[in-house]
Structures are given as C-alpha cells and as structure tokens.
Amino acid sequence: MPPAEKKQSRGKYTTKACEECRRRRAKCDGKKPSCSRCLQWSISCQYSSTEDGRRPASKSYVDLLRQRIQFLEDFLAKRGLDPDAETSLGEDSAELSYMEALCDQFKGCLALDESLNFDADGEMRFFGPTSGRLQFAAQGVSPEKDSNARVEPEPLASTAYDAFVPTELETHLIDLYFAWEQPWYQIVDEDLFRDSMANRGRYFTPLLLYSILAMGSRYSDRIETRTDANDPNTAGRFFLEQAKTLLHREMERPSLTTIQALGLIGMFYIATGADAAGWLHHGMANRLSLDMGLNLDPAAFEGAVSMSSKEMQLRRQIYWTLYCHDKLSASYTGRVCSMLDVQGAVNLPSHAEASCSRQQTILSLQIALIRICQVHERILMSLWAPKPSLNQHQRPAFLELCLLDLKTWLYDLPPALRIDQPNPLPHAYTLHMVYHTARILLAKPFTVRHQSAAHDADASGGAQTPTQARSVSTDSARAICAIAQKYRQHFGSFRLSPITATHCTLSAATVLLEDIAGGDMLPSQKSRLEVCVGVLDELAGVWQPARRIGTNLRRLLRTRYNLTLLPGSRAESPLQATADDLSAPSAGLDLDFVDEWNPAFLSPYAEGLPAALGLPPALDSLPVDYGLFDMLNRTNLDRMW
Known part of the structure; x- marks a missing residue:
C-alpha cells in the first residue's frame, strides 16, 4: 500500500x-x-469520569504559561541574568544554612510556665524574642506571685446545659451545623468535638456547644429554635444569649475553644445582619489566635511543649479558617485584610489525620479554599488596598500573572471538588463561585468606567488590557449564574448554602448590569439577573444580608430598567457557562451531606424556647457594650444597605 x-x-x-x-x-x-x-x-x-492522567491542558492555560515564562525570561535578561544558567548547589546550601541559623535566632516559644506566661492559666501563650521574657525561661527564673492575684471562678457544672436543651433538638442542630456550616467554615473539628462532648474533654465547653447550637438553628425550620415564632431571623437567638453569658466569663481565661466560639458568634451576628458585632467578634478571635501562637506552625515548637498530632492539626485548622474568613469578609465588606499571609508560617492541614473519605473531601475543600484565598489576598492588596502595592505600569503584568495563578488553581483541583459532573458536596459549587468572584475582582479595576481607568490603560501601554478584563469579568459572571443553576438542579435551592454565595452572586449581578448597553436588556441578560435575584431570595432564609441585597437589587432593576422580579422567580431557561471555565473533570463521591428534617414540626415551644422552658433572659449579666452593638446594628441596617 x-x-x-x-x-x-x-x-x-x-x-x-x-x-x-x-x-x-x-x-x-x-x-x-x-x-x-x-x-x-x-x-x-x-x-x-475519573481522572486518567492524560487530560491535556486547555489552550488558554498553555498560552498563559508561555506568556508567564516569556515575561520571567525578559525580566531576568533586563537585569543581566542568564535564564539558562545553572546555580551552584553549594552556594544554595550555604545560603539555606545561613537562613536557617538566622531564623533560629528569632524564634519565640509557646509558654505554659509563669516565668513567661503571667496569666498562669494552663493555656499555652506565644512570646517572641522582642518581649524580653525568653531569658527568664532559659535561666529558670520564676517571678514572685502577686498576693492580690485574682481567684479564678469555679467552672460551670458539666451538666448545667443539659436541663436547657432537649437531647433530640440538640442532636438535630449539631448535625445540621456539621453538615452545612462546618465544611465551609471549619473552625471546629467534628471528631474532636464529639469525642470531647461524650467524655467531657478539653475540646468541648458549654460556650462552644451553645455557639454551635446557635449556628445550627440558622439552618433549621423548626419553630422552637426561634425567640419569636413568626420571625425566622430570631432562630438561634436564645442560644446566642446563653453563649454570650458564658463568653463574658470565659474571656478571663481564653482557650482554643474560646477562639472557636468567638468565630461562630461572629458568624451568627453576620447571619442576622449585625455586621459590626460580627466584625468585632472575629477580630477578637484573630487577636487570640496570635496570643496563642496559631500563626506559627506547631511543629516548630516540637520538643519545647507537649502537643498531640490532633492538637497540632486543630491549631492549623483554626488558623487557616480565620485566614480564609478574613479574605472573604474583606471582599464582602470592601475593607482591608487584617490577617496577612506574610504574618504567619503555618503548614497546610494534612490528610494524614483524615480517617474516612468524607474527611478527606472536607480537608481537600479547606486546602483548595486556602490556596485561592492566598491569591485573593494578593489581588486585594495589589489593586484594592488604600495604598495599592502596584503602580499603573505594573498592573497589566499582574493581571496576566494572577489569571495564570487562578487557572492553575482550577486545573489542579482534585476530582472530588470538580463540578462538571454532579457533585454530592454542595460546598464544591460555592468554591467555584469564589474562583469566578476572584476573577471579577481582579479584572474590575481595569474595567471601571471613569476617566482614570482610560488614563491608566493608555499610560501603561496596555490598550488591549481593558478589553481582556471585560471579557474575563463577563465570562465569570455568566459562569456564576451557570453554577447557581447546577447547584439548584442538585440541591433544590440555596436555602442551606454558606453566606459566601451572597457576595459571589452580587459580584455577578454587578458585572451583568454594567454589560447592559444603552439600557436595552437582552433576554439572556434578563434570565441571568433573574437567577441572581432568585439565589439571593433563597439565601435570605438563613442570611439576613442576602435579603437586604436582594431587595435593593430588585429595586434597582425596577427603577433603572423597569424590570419587576417577584420573590421566588426563576430563569425560564437553563444557562450555560463557557466550556473553558467548567470543563475540569470530576469524580462523584457517595457521601451523604444532606440532612433531612420535618419543617412542619410544631411543638410546645411555639412561643420560643426560653419562654417554654421558663428561663429568664440572659442579658442581665452582660456588659453594656453587647446591647450597644445590637442597638447600633439595628439602627444602622437601613443606612448600611
């Protein structure tokens, strides 16, 4: 032939x-x-649908890699460096040894003994070399005890909370919390908490329990979780008041569980629309994490203090949860980041401690969220900070670099977190919404329609940059709507979704509104905006901010475009995202993350849990500032939104 x-x-x-x-x-x-x-x-x-290791990279991803390589080679060449030159291994080793020795000089320590830790409360506190206290530990010097030292209050009876909450209701709310809130906001380790709850261990306290019950109540339709049977926004309020009473006492002797409770209380305040109080409590959690050295990896103190592998893992888990929340909260509020990556040196949580496939998946979710939040921080600090770290000439290159980093993040996702096939983990869809929101935040400074945007583009010589940025933001806004449709198909609605979906949906809606030319709305644009409004309506059942944002968005559409969207409306036709955004393969997992309950359940607690149990309100024992924060939030909500 x-x-x-x-x-x-x-x-x-x-x-x-x-x-x-x-x-x-x-x-x-x-x-x-x-x-x-x-x-x-x-x-x-x-x-x-499983990964076979032969899936080729997309053309856009390869092009971004090539552009990045060329940029780095040009950068080195301009500084007289040969990109192909080999570096001496001996010089690298010497430099590494020098850096390790230098770091050793500046290491602090976690202290239990009262020569450093003047609280002497049995909790490890971190002290660095600038404190001047480290020499006391080295010399075995112990300060004299103050004769007027405070007497610690007696701990609450271990069964004090048992009389307040029926066991069935308690179990129901704890299960809801670990099914829907904890996988996204992993400030509590489920195994450690449940084991300590059964054995009265150190990772369980009544304060932490009430904080979990308060958050679990937000995901429940049961009437007895409300202080006002006719107001769903009061769900969990009774448990919050109990937690605040205990927090007032525990703040005198804070521990790891105090940090966890503060994070949950802060999240509860955000759920009810009290942003200021939520910001306050998360700030206290962040400060205590520094006090206990959570921003330094516990392996660095191995040998100096006794710490189990589970506790080391928990410390990493708490730190990274607060770190991720800080980035997502900074985007949600438009404020600065308060926990920077450079301020910590903590290893990522390890899969070695995961004992089952569900834990493996949840841990993979946290690691993926951490990595995209690190990119998120660079975007916020470089483009959105009061003093951005980049000037206008550096921004186009930064845009290309971050687009590559985000694409790499998406390409490296494990199959368990991909959504091209139905995924039983609802939080995986929220993760992809965060990815596209990061792309929107990255591109938005190049697409803002005012004179400075055009000036920046001309000055930097990047005439193509605004066009590219508009394409990136539009594609991601459409992708968020498509992800929302996929989420609804698999889980019914966003009723039990994390609050992060609120800001992601608002970001998409903002881009869609900017893309409407001359006030004429296309049918596809109307359908996508209907999706955004519908998602916000569904989120409003748990998250009060989503209710107010949805109301304001609906009012804007009515006044500016004469478009009236009724609550609960949905797009008439399914939406599709670009194939490049949603083409990463995934593998389904047989995990049961959906908890079922009877929303029509009525009980003797119809007048609210405190009244049914004959308990007095818990506010009397609290300092005035708690009531002040609640009052300020209720007064300013309309002005805030």
Whole structure:
C-alpha cells in the first residue's frame, strides 16, 4: 500500500477510550454518546469520569504559561541574568544554612510556665524574642506571685446545659451545623468535638456547644429554635444569649475553644445582619489566635511543649479558617485584610489525620479554599488596598500573572471538588463561585468606567488590557449564574448554602448590569439577573444580608430598567457557562451531606424556647457594650444597605 493511502487509513487518535474498549483493549474512536465499535455490536457504551492522567491542558492555560515564562525570561535578561544558567548547589546550601541559623535566632516559644506566661492559666501563650521574657525561661527564673492575684471562678457544672436543651433538638442542630456550616467554615473539628462532648474533654465547653447550637438553628425550620415564632431571623437567638453569658466569663481565661466560639458568634451576628458585632467578634478571635501562637506552625515548637498530632492539626485548622474568613469578609465588606499571609508560617492541614473519605473531601475543600484565598489576598492588596502595592505600569503584568495563578488553581483541583459532573458536596459549587468572584475582582479595576481607568490603560501601554478584563469579568459572571443553576438542579435551592454565595452572586449581578448597553436588556441578560435575584431570595432564609441585597437589587432593576422580579422567580431557561471555565473533570463521591428534617414540626415551644422552658433572659449579666452593638446594628441596617 502506498504511504499516502496508509496515512489516510490511519484511525483517529482519541485521548480517552470507553470502558468496553478498555476492557477488550480495542481501538476506540471516542465518539459520544456511543463509540463506533459499541454501536456496531449493540453494546452499552460508557465513559469513566475519573481522572486518567492524560487530560491535556486547555489552550488558554498553555498560552498563559508561555506568556508567564516569556515575561520571567525578559525580566531576568533586563537585569543581566542568564535564564539558562545553572546555580551552584553549594552556594544554595550555604545560603539555606545561613537562613536557617538566622531564623533560629528569632524564634519565640509557646509558654505554659509563669516565668513567661503571667496569666498562669494552663493555656499555652506565644512570646517572641522582642518581649524580653525568653531569658527568664532559659535561666529558670520564676517571678514572685502577686498576693492580690485574682481567684479564678469555679467552672460551670458539666451538666448545667443539659436541663436547657432537649437531647433530640440538640442532636438535630449539631448535625445540621456539621453538615452545612462546618465544611465551609471549619473552625471546629467534628471528631474532636464529639469525642470531647461524650467524655467531657478539653475540646468541648458549654460556650462552644451553645455557639454551635446557635449556628445550627440558622439552618433549621423548626419553630422552637426561634425567640419569636413568626420571625425566622430570631432562630438561634436564645442560644446566642446563653453563649454570650458564658463568653463574658470565659474571656478571663481564653482557650482554643474560646477562639472557636468567638468565630461562630461572629458568624451568627453576620447571619442576622449585625455586621459590626460580627466584625468585632472575629477580630477578637484573630487577636487570640496570635496570643496563642496559631500563626506559627506547631511543629516548630516540637520538643519545647507537649502537643498531640490532633492538637497540632486543630491549631492549623483554626488558623487557616480565620485566614480564609478574613479574605472573604474583606471582599464582602470592601475593607482591608487584617490577617496577612506574610504574618504567619503555618503548614497546610494534612490528610494524614483524615480517617474516612468524607474527611478527606472536607480537608481537600479547606486546602483548595486556602490556596485561592492566598491569591485573593494578593489581588486585594495589589489593586484594592488604600495604598495599592502596584503602580499603573505594573498592573497589566499582574493581571496576566494572577489569571495564570487562578487557572492553575482550577486545573489542579482534585476530582472530588470538580463540578462538571454532579457533585454530592454542595460546598464544591460555592468554591467555584469564589474562583469566578476572584476573577471579577481582579479584572474590575481595569474595567471601571471613569476617566482614570482610560488614563491608566493608555499610560501603561496596555490598550488591549481593558478589553481582556471585560471579557474575563463577563465570562465569570455568566459562569456564576451557570453554577447557581447546577447547584439548584442538585440541591433544590440555596436555602442551606454558606453566606459566601451572597457576595459571589452580587459580584455577578454587578458585572451583568454594567454589560447592559444603552439600557436595552437582552433576554439572556434578563434570565441571568433573574437567577441572581432568585439565589439571593433563597439565601435570605438563613442570611439576613442576602435579603437586604436582594431587595435593593430588585429595586434597582425596577427603577433603572423597569424590570419587576417577584420573590421566588426563576430563569425560564437553563444557562450555560463557557466550556473553558467548567470543563475540569470530576469524580462523584457517595457521601451523604444532606440532612433531612420535618419543617412542619410544631411543638410546645411555639412561643420560643426560653419562654417554654421558663428561663429568664440572659442579658442581665452582660456588659453594656453587647446591647450597644445590637442597638447600633439595628439602627444602622437601613443606612448600611
């Protein structure tokens, strides 16, 4: 046969064969829904959704990599450095040893003994070299005890809370919390908490329990969780008041569980629309994390203090949870970041401690969220800070770099967190919404329609940059709407979604509104805005800010575009995102994350849990500032939104 005929007869290569052709080791043309061989023999043709390691990178991803390599080579060449030159290993080793020795000189320590830790409360506190206290520990010097030292209050009876909450209700709310809130905001380790709760261990306190019950109540439709049976926004309020009473006492002797409770109380305040109080309590949690050295990896203190592997993992988990919340909260409020990556040196949580597939998936979720929040921080600090770290000439290169970093993050996601196939983990969809929100925040400074934006583009020589940025933000806004549709298909609604979906949806709606030209709205634009309003309506059941944002967005659409969207409206046709954004493969996991309960359940607690139990309000024992923060938030809510 002539060479030309051989070339023509060669079959088409495919990167992935069907399961039947794999089993028979036969050639497969990769056609879908059925390959030619299976069609010929009337065999069921199926393709595996698992990762086979041969999936090629997308063209846009390869182009970004090439641009990045070229940029780095040009950068080195301008400074007289040869990109191809090899660095001496000996010099690297010497430099590394020098840096390690230098770091050793500035190490602090976690202290229990009262020569450093003057609180002497049995909790480890961190002290650095500038404190001047480290020499006391080295010399074994112990300060004299103050004769007027405070007497610690007696701890609450371990069963004091048992009389307040029916066991069935307590179990129900704890399960709801760990099913819907904890996977996204992992400030509590489920295994440690449940084990300590059963054995009265150190990782359980009544304060932490009431904080968990308060957050769990936000996800429950049961009437007895409300202080006002007709107001869903009062769900969990009774548990919050109990937690605040205990917090007032525990702040005198804070521990790891105090940090966890502060984070949950702060999240509860945000859920009810009290942003100022939420910001305050998260700030206290952040400060205490520094006090206890959570911003330094516990492995650095190995040998100096006794710490189990589970406690080390918990410290890392708490730190990174607060770090991620700081970035998401900074975007949500438009404020500065208060926990910077450079201020901590903590290893990522390890899969070694995960004992089952569910824990593995939840841990992968946290690691992925950490990594994208690190990119998030760079975007906020470089483009959105009061004093941005980049000037106008550096911004186009930064845009290309961050787009590459975000694309790399998406490309490296494990199959358990991908959503091109139905994913049983609802928080995976929220994770992808965060990814697209980061792209919008990155591109937005280049698309703002005012004179300075055009001036910056001309001055930096990046005439193509605004066009590219508009394309990035528009594609991501559409992708967020498509992800919302996929979420609804699999889970019904956003009723139990984390609050992060609120800001993601608002970011998408803002871009969609900016893309409306001349006030004429296309049917596709209307459908996407209907999706955004519908998502906010569904989130409003748990998160009060979503209710107010949805109301304001609906009012804006009515006044500016004469578009009236009724509560609960949904887009008439499904939306599709760009293939490049949602094409990463995923593998389904048989995990049960959805908890069911009876929303029509009525009980003797219809007048609210405190009244039914005959308990007095818990506010009398609190300092005035708690009531002040609540009053300020209620007064300023309308002005804030």
